[in-house]
Each structure stands twice: as structure tokens, then as C-alpha cells.
Amino acid sequence: MSALTALARASAVQAGVAQPIATVRHVHLSSRPLVFIPLSLAGEAHAPLAALVGSSVESPQLLVVPQPRNRDQRFGFAATLAEILVSYVDSFCGETETVAVDRGRDVRERYVDAPQILVPNGGGIGFVRLFGRSTRFRRTTGEWAVDPAVPLLGRWLTFFAERAEYPGSSMLVSMTGALGMHWATGQSSVEDANLAALLGWIAPPAGMTGAEAALEAEDPLRWPPAGPATDPTFDNEVLAPAIESGSLSTLEKALRDQLEPTWELMWRGVSLLRALPAGSRVERRWADDRGAFTGYVEYVAEGGFPQAKLDVAVAAAQRLAKLERAQALYDAQRAYDDPLVLAEYRLTGEAFAGSVVASSPDRLDASGKKRVLRPHITVRSDDPVRLGPGVTVVSPARPAQKGRIVSVSGSDVVLELSGGMGRGLTAPPGSVPEVGERLTYTTLTESYQAPAAFPSRDETPWTHGGPPAEYVPDNEDAAEEWS
Amino acid sequence: MTSLDRLRGDVQPKNHNARTIAALTANPGCSRRAVMDAAGIDKSRLASYIGFPARFGQSQFAITRGNAFEAQLKANGCAELLRLLREALKLPIEEASYDDLESLEQMDARAARSRQLLTRAASGEEGAGTLFDHPLLRLEVGGRWVYLEPDLVALRTGGKFYVVEIKSFAVIDGQADGTKVSAAATQSAVYVLALRRLLAEAGHDPLLVSHDVVLVCPENFSNRPVATLVDVRKKLSVLERQLSRMARIDAIVESLSPDLTFDLAPDSSGVPQRPASELVDGLGQVDARYSPECLANCELAFFCRHEARGTTASLGKSVREELGGVSSVELALSLASGSASPEPDQEEAAAMLRYAAKLRAEIVS
Ligand code: SF4
Numbered sequence: 001m002s003a004l005t006a007l008a009r010a011s012a013v014q015a016g017v018a019q020p021i022a023t024v025r026h027v028h029l030s031s032r033p034l035v036f037i038p039l040s041l042a043g044e045a046h047a048p049l050a051a052l053v054g055s056s057v058e059s060p061q062l063l064v065v066p067q068p069r070n071r072d073q074r075f076g077f078a079a080t081l082a083e084i085l086v087s088y089v090d091s092f093c094g095e096t097e098t099v100a101v102d103r104g105r106d107v108r109e110r111y112v113d114a115p116q117i118l119v120p121n122g123g124g125i126g127f128v129r130l131f132g133r134s135t136r137f138r139r140t141t142g143e144w145a146v147d148p149a150v151p152l153l154g155r156w157l158t159f160f161a162e163r164a165e166y167p168g169s170s171m172l173v174s175m176t177g178a179l180g181m182h183w184a185t186g187q188s189s190v191e192d193a194n195l196a197a198l199l200g201w202i203a204p205p206a207g208m209t210g211a212e213a214a215l216e217a218e219d220p221l222r223w224p225p226a227g228p229a230t231d232p233t234f235d236n237e238v239l240a241p242a243i244e245s246g247s248l249s250t251l252e253k254a255l256r257d258q259l260e261p262t263w264e265l266m267w268r269g270v271s272l273l274r275a276l277p278a279g280s281r282v283e284r285r286w287a288d289d290r291g292a293f294t295g296y297v298e299y300v301a302e303g304g305f306p307q308a309k310l311d312v313a314v315a316a317a318q319r320l321a322k323l324e325r326a327q328a329l330y331d332a333q334r335a336y337d338d339p340l341v342l343a344e345y346r347l348t349g350e351a352f353a354g355s356v357v358a359s360s361p362d363r364l365d366a367s368g369k370k371r372v373l374r375p376h377i378t379v380r381s382d383d384p385v386r387l388g389p390g391v392t393v394v395s396p397a398r399p400a401q402k403g404r405i406v407s408v409s410g411s412d413v414v415l416e417l418s419g420g421m422g423r424g425l426t427a428p429p430g431s432v433p434e435v436g437e438r439l440t441y442t443t444l445t446e447s448y449q450a451p452a453a454f455p456s457r458d459e460t461p462w463t464h465g466g467p468p469a470e471y472v473p474d475n476e477d478a479a480e481e482w483s
Numbered sequence: 484m485t486s487l488d489r490l491r492g493d494v495q496p497k498n499h500n501a502r503t504i505a506a507l508t509a510n511p512g513c514s515r516r517a518v519m520d521a522a523g524i525d526k527s528r529l530a531s532y533i534g535f536p537a538r539f540g541q542s543q544f545a546i547t548r549g550n551a552f553e554a555q556l557k558a559n560g561c562a563e564l565l566r567l568l569r570e571a572l573k574l575p576i577e578e579a580s581y582d583d584l585e586s587l588e589q590m591d592a593r594a595a596r597s598r599q600l601l602t603r604a605a606s607g608e609e610g611a612g613t614l615f616d617h618p619l620l621r622l623e624v625g626g627r628w629v630y631l632e633p634d635l636v637a638l639r640t641g642g643k644f645y646v647v648e649i650k651s652f653a654v655i656d657g658q659a660d661g662t663k664v665s666a667a668a669t670q671s672a673v674y675v676l677a678l679r680r681l682l683a684e685a686g687h688d689p690l691l692v693s694h695d696v697v698l699v700c701p702e703n704f705s706n707r708p709v710a711t712l713v714d715v716r717k718k719l720s721v722l723e724r725q726l727s728r729m730a731r732i733d734a735i736v737e738s739l740s741p742d743l744t745f746d747l748a749p750d751s752s753g754v755p756q757r758p759a760s761e762l763v764d765g766l767g768q769v770d771a772r773y774s775p776e777c778l779a780n781c782e783l784a785f786f787c788r789h790e791a792r793g794t795t796a797s798l799g800k801s802v803r804e805e806l807g808g809v810s811s812v813e814l815a816l817s818l819a820s821g822s823a824s825p826e827p828d829q830e831e832a833a834a835m836l837r838y839a840a841k842l843r844a845e846i847v848s
Contacts, residue, residue, distance in 0.1 A: 002805065003805045003806070003835060003836075003839045004839050004842065004843060005805070006798075006801070006802045006805035006806050007805075007806065007815075007819060007836065007839045007840060007843060008843065009798050009802050010795065010798070010802075010806060010812045010815050010816055010819075011816065011843075013793065013798070013812045014812065014813070014816055019847075020847060023846065023847070041544055042542035042544040042545040042548075043542060043544045043545030043546070043547065043548030043549060043651060044544070044548060045652075045653035045655075045701055045703070045704045045705070046653070046704065130655065133655065133656070134703075134704045186798070187797075187798065188775035188797065188798050188799040188802070189775075189799055190775035190776070190778060190779075190799065191775060191778070211792075220538070230542070231540075232540030232541055232542040232545075233540050235542035235543060235544055236540070236542065236543050239544075240543055240544070309656050339846045340843075340846050340847065343842040343843070343845075343846055346842060347835075347838065347839055347842060
């Protein structure tokens with residue numbers, strides 16, 4: 001929580017409606033996302049109960065497990081879900097594009113589009129992860145055979161769940177998370193976890209304040225919980241008798257009634273997000289997602305093993321370092337794309353905005369062997385400057401150009417510029433900021449950072465268990481009880 | 484009649500259990516909750532009556548599953564549990580004897596019998612048992628004795644007691660839901676404390692009761708149990724602090740109006756006759772400290788949230804902090820817009836708020 005967001009929450013209380021905390025959209029939104037709303041049975045270890053799933057608002061498909069404690073029926077549910085999800089995934093394995101990799105030393109093919117799953121909340125992401133875990137090791141032959149689609153579903157769900165941990169990925173997105181990144185409500189983040197209440201604040205029905213709409217949204221009779229947990233009263237008064245009755249149509253109706261309001265909310269969320277213009281770096285991140293997707297399609301096609309149960313030591317450390325780098329990059333990208341996000345850094349002194357009051361675009365630095373073009377500009381800052389000489393800053397308006405702070409006196413900051421001006425000793429017109437131009441400079445950088453060196457798999461130090469064995473699922477995995 | 488009896492009115496005090504005692508520690512700074520709980524007032528009933536019913540329902544599926552799991556573990560004289568504990572605690576096999584304390588009907592008799600058996604075990608008597616199923620313990624909470632019933636107490640060689648707590652949430656690949664583990668640990672800490680006090684009263688070393696409790700949960704997606712040791716030292720100290728605070732509740736109660744009561748004044752058929760507005764006024768006389776975490780922990784949360792509208796605390800602790808600790812939303816916004824002038828101790832917060840407001844205004848038109 002930043003001070004700007006906190007202030008936006010306060011303003012939302014006063015205005016009676018959520019306030020924007022982003023000027024552009026920071027998540028990618030597919031033109032045909034797969035909306036997935038899972039419900040699980042209370043008290044069971046992630047036993048699926050029902051789901052509403054589909055990639056268009058008009059045609060949700062209802063999946064129901066008539067006896068949630070019945071193992072065969074659970075795998076039946078998994079097989080049906082697999083059919084829907086895997087064919088959705090497959091529908092993106094069409095057109096590819098050729099992209100340069102390894103700094104231009106090689107090329108590879110990448111699908112031009114990729115699947116995107118939208119779930120209501122963090123619990124929905126947890127369901128995807130655990131349902132993936134409970135299905136990916138199943139065998140399709142022998143004693144505990146399941147439908148061949150089941151383990152494949154498990155691997156895809158696991159793939160999506162792992163992507164969801166990757167900062168900036170849009171392959172598996174929770175609606176509360178996506179909306180909460182763009183709007184601040186007049187309630188707490190605890191209450192924002194309720195999708196109906198969150199949307200109540202963002203788009204209250206006519207004649208209602210956000211607070212009133214959110215209050216109404218908390219009534220589980222009007223707005224059943226968005227899952228995976230169900231409302232206990234529903235369980236006791238509707239679900240239990242419906243299961244008992246043995247009538248599939250009664251059960252289906254009961255579950256459809258629980259799920260449909262959330263279905264409607266999910267698509268309302270989609271429209272709200274679509275109405276925001278996409279940030280300019282969203283496409284770049286989606287390209288990473290497409291790359292990851294392409295890679296996994298190839299891995300599965302080559303007959304790779306399902307994802308291991310737990311990351312081995314080196315893999316876990318590598319993954320953590322990768323996630324940290326991705327987080328830093330994602331933070332920088334959002335700030336570069338969005339002045340409102342950048343403003344948070346101005347508030348904390350990691351950025352300053354101002355106007356150019358002096359510019360010497362032809363200044364040369366002759367101190368080295370070769371003379372180089374190093375223009376100086378003076379920026380009069382609107383913000384308190386908390387950065388000192390020697391610090392390197394970049395302006396999102398000119399990401400290819402670096403500025404090194406030469407001196408700071410009062411609100412005047414002198415910067416020495418390099419990069420983004422061609423190779424000559426005179427700067428092409430427009431490549432050096434001119435007097436009067438308004439700019440923001442920040443220490444955030446989106447430049448490539450070399451990954452930390454980790455020992456390769458075979459060189460895992462003995463302190464971390466020595467080289468790990470490749471994770472090969474065994475009989476026990478295939479037979480794992482599910483009760 | 485004590486002041487607490489008067490506050491509660493003419494009804495039996497609401498009984499605590501480990502879960503409600505654990506919940507006491509969720510918001511230790513709240514006098515309202517401390518007073519209500521010390522007086523044994525039925526907060527849930529009160530909240531419903533004044534129009535802010537709590538929503539802490541439990542699904543019958545969850546209850547059924549929990550009971551079935553516990554029954555499975557305890558079948559055949561705790562056979563499955565015993566096997567698990569032998570692994571987790573290295574319980575020597577030959578000493579495993581089992582006392583089912585649940586079957587005794589009378590509360591006091593059960594408590595006495597439990598005390599007798601547990602103290603005998605503590606003195607290292609021959610054949611004193613190693614497993615105690617549902618012993619009944621007592622703990623003093625705000626001047627009243629509360630009965631508590633741990634799932635199981637196990638005794639290991641060397642006379643160490645372990646509280647065993649059975650939960651039906653799953654541990655998957657060695658990981659479980661953090662909130663659930665934490666709640667289970669706090670509840671177990673209540674049992675550890677009660678057991679320690681029991682032993683201390685009988686002249687034994689209270690530290691014979693381990694601060695590690697054994698949490699038994701289903702593993703992965705199966706019914707197979709797995710035991711995990713959880714260190715509850717931190718929970719214990721929070722709990723002890725809160726209980727001693729409850730013991731000093733008198734000071735808070737003394738400061739309340741001498742005719743304040745939350746009596747619902749039921750008529751002869753038990754229907755409350757007390758005007759709700761009087762109860763609301765009464766609640767207003769006892770200081771609360773609402774935060775959004777109350778929603779998951781206290782039956783009065785919807786009422787307190789309603790009352791706390793317009794406070795920065797109701798938006799969450801971090802929002803309040805980011806707004807420089809200013810307590811009301813209106814004041815924070817007035818300071819931000821410059822329409823209110825800050826008190827000397829608000830200067831810094833006000834400057835930050837004005838700056839933040841200026842930035843937002845510059846960008847969001
Ligand atoms: S809900 Fe009210 S009474 Fe309960 S702990 Fe929170 S502030 Fe105190």
C-alpha cells in the first residue's frame with residue numbers, strides 16, 4: 001500500500017465510488033478468455049463440487065459432481081474439464097511468428113496468441129494449483145487408470161498456476177487482483193476479496209453509493225460467494241438436501257444459481273478492464289507469456305515429465321531469483337507506462353518531475369581518449385529531490401537515454417546525458433530534451449539484468465542435497481488416494 | 484451480583500471454548516470485546532438482536548468430514564493415531580495404554596478424573612497411561628472457570644506431555660493453509676496453558692508440557708493422517724498476556740456507568756423486550772478498536788464496522804499508517820486539500836498528504 005493508494009481509498013470513501021489508481025491497464029486481456037469459476041466441497045481436501053466455465057458470456061458450461069465424495073465422479077469431472085480446457089489451449093496452437101532469441105544469435109517460433117484463464121479470486125488460483133497437483137501424476141493405464149485427458153489437464157493447470165506466480169504474467173488472472181490493481185475502493189483489502197463487493201464500489205448500480213452496493217453484495221443470498229468455498233447456509237439448507245435427493249436436475253439448478261451471479265460479475269469485470277487503454281508494455285509481457293506457452297506446448301509434445309512435486313534446491317533458488325528479477329522489471333514497466341504509478345516513486349523520492357530550464361545539446365566530453373557527446377541539461381524539479389550526484393536516472397519518455405546526476409542545487413538538477421543520440425558528435429534534433437520540455441526522471445530501470453549464476457543441475461552442492469534425480473512419477477503418485 | 488453479572492443480565496454466562504479464547508488474542512487492544520467476553524455475554528445473539536448478525540456458519544460437510552477423520556484416527560483404541568505418534572514422538576510401544584475420558588458424563592467428575600490421571604502420569608507412576616482421550620481441563624478466564632477439551636494428550640518417555648490436535652484440513656506436499664495452521668496452533672496453545680496450570684497446581688513442573696504441539700491432518704488428497712510438530716511458544720505468550728489483561732478487567736468495568744447492562748430483558752417466553760437502541764447506546768459506552776481483521780474473528784464485527792465508518796482504521800492498518808496515522812478519513816482529506824490546518828504533531832503527515840494529493844490531482848483529472 002502506497003500513500004497515493006491510501007489517499008485514493010480515502011477519496012473513495014468521500015466520493016462514494018472507487019477511485020482510479022492507474023491510468024492504463026496493466027494486465028493483458030484476451031479477446032476470448034476462458035472464465036473459470038470452481039466450487040469445492042467444504043471440509044474435503046479440494047474436492048471439486050461444480051464449475052461454470054466458458055469463453056463467451058452467452059455460453060457458460062456447468063460442470064457438476066453429483067456425489068463429491070465419489071472418486072470416479074471426481075475424475076469424471078476432471079475429464080470433462082480437460083476436454084474444455086485442453087481444447088481451449090489447443091485452439092491457440094496455430095499461427096506462429098519467428099522471433100530472435102539469445103541476443104539475436106538464434107531464432108525460434110512463438111505462437112501469436114495464447115490462452116488466458118480468468119478466475120474470480122485468489123482462492124480460484126489456489127484451486128487451479130491444487131487440482132493440477134491432484135491430477136497431473138495420474139496414470140492412463142493399469143490398475144488406477146484414468147481418462148488420458150486427466151493427467152494432461154493436471155499439467156496444464158499446474159503450468160497456469162506456476163505462471164500466476166510470475167510477476168506481470170497474464171495467463172491466469174484473478175478478477176479481484178486485476179480490478180484491485182486499477183481501482184481503490186472505500187473499504188479495506190480484506191473486503192475487496194469479495195468480488196461482488198469490489199465491483200459494487202467500482203461500478204455501483206444507479207442510485208446507490210459504492211458503500212451501499214458493497215453492503216448488499218455481502219448478502220450471500222443475493223450474491224453467493226465467488227468460490228471456491230460455498231456459503232455454509234447454502235450447504236446446509238440447499239446443497240445437502242439436493243445431494244440427498246439424488247435428483248441431478250435439482251442439484252444442477254442449485255449450483256447454477258450459486259454460480260451464475262459470479263459469472264455475470266466476471267464478465268462485468270472483463271468489460272471494465274477492457275474499457276481501459278492497455279499500457280504500452282503490456283504487449284511485451286504478453287509476448288513473454290506466449291513464449292512460455294509455446295515452450296510448454298513443445299515440452300508436452302516431446303513427452304516431458306509432469307512438473308515435480310517440490311522444486312529441488314537449485315531449481316527453487318533459481319526460480320526465486322527469476323521471480324525477483326521479474327518483479328523489479330514489472331514494477332519499472334508499470335511506472336514507465338503509467339504516470340500515476342510513477343507518481344508513487346516521486347512521493348518516495350525515487351523519481352522527480354520537472355521542466356528543462358537549460359540545455360547544452362552540443363557539449364562534448366574530451367577527458368577520455370576519444371571525445372564523446374555528453375549533453376548537459378538542467379531540470380527544475382517540482383518534487384523534492386532526494387537523489388544525489390552520481391546517481392543514474394532515466395525518463396520513461398526517453399527510455400534509451402541515461403542521465404547521470406552531476407549536481408543538485410535547490411530544485412535544479414544538472415544531468416549529463418548519454419545514449420539515444422546516434423553515434424555522431426552532434427545530437428540529432430529532438431534527441432536532447434529542449435528548454436521548456438516537461439520530464440520525469442527515475443532510478444527505476446527496465447534494462448536487462450544478467451541472471452545470477454547458479455550451479456547447473458548436475459553441480460548442485462552437497463549442502464543442498466547433491467544433484468537431484470529427475471522427477472519421475474511413480475506408482476504411488478498414480479495411485480494416490482483421493483478421498 | 485458482581486458488575487460483570489450486571490452487564491450480562493439475568494442469563495447464564497456464555498461458555499468459552501478454546502476457539503473463543505484463541506479469538507481473544509486476535510484484537511487484544513479492544514476493551515469492548517474484553518468486557519463482553521469477561522462478562523460471558525452472548526455476542527452473537529446481541530449482534531443479531533441489534534440488526535448486525537454475524538456470519539460464522541459452519542457447513543455440515545466440514546463438520547461431518549472433521550468428525551469422520553477424528554473417528555478414523557481413534558478407532559480401535561487410537562490404533563492409527565498411536566502409530567503416528569510413535570513416529571512423531573517416538574512413543575515407546577509397550578507403554579501405550581489408553582484412557583478414554585470422554586465417556587464420563589458429569590463435567591466436574593470428568594475434570595477431576597482428568598486431573599487425577601494426568602497428575603499420576605506426571606509423577607511417573609507405574610501404568611499411568613500414555614494417551615488421554617478428550618481430557619477435561621480448566622482455565623480461568625476473566626475470573627470464571629472455563630472447561631476445555633483437547634482432542635488428545637500424549638505422554639512420552641521422560642514424562643513429557645504433548646497436546647495433540649486433530650484437524651481435517653489437508654497438508655499437501657508438506658504445506659498447509661497458513662491461516663488454518665495458525666488458528667490451530669493458537670487453540671492448542673490454550674490447551675498447553677491449561678495443562679501447564681493443572682500440573683503447577685498439583686506441584687509439578689509446568690514445563691513438563693511441551694511447547695510443541697502435535698498437529699494431525701490428512702495428507703495430500705487422502706484420508707491418511709500426517710503428524711507435524713508445531714511450536715506454540717509465541718502463541719502462549721500472547722495468550723498469557725491477554726488472559727492477565729482479562730483478569731484486570733475490573734479497572735475497565737469500574738470506569739463504565741454503574742447502571743450499564745446488556746440484558747436483553749426477555750419476557751416469560753424468552754423473547755427479548757429491551758429496545759435495541761438502548762443496547763446500541765450501551766455498546767457505544769465501551770471503547771472498541773475495530774479493524775478489518777475483526778470480520779473473521781468477532782461476532783460484533785458488522786456492528787463495529789458500521790460504527791467505525793469514516794475512520795482510516797476501518798480501511799486497514801496499512802492505509803491508516805500511510806495516511807500518517809490521522810484517524811478520520813475526513814480529516815485526512817482536509818489536511819490533504821489544505822482546507823484544515825494541522826495540529827503541531829500532524830505537520831509531517833499533513834505535508835505528505837498535501838504532496839500526495841497534488842500528485843494525484845496533477846495526473847487524474
Ligand atoms: S468487532 Fe468490535 S468488539 Fe469485536 S474485537 Fe473488533 S472492535 Fe472489538
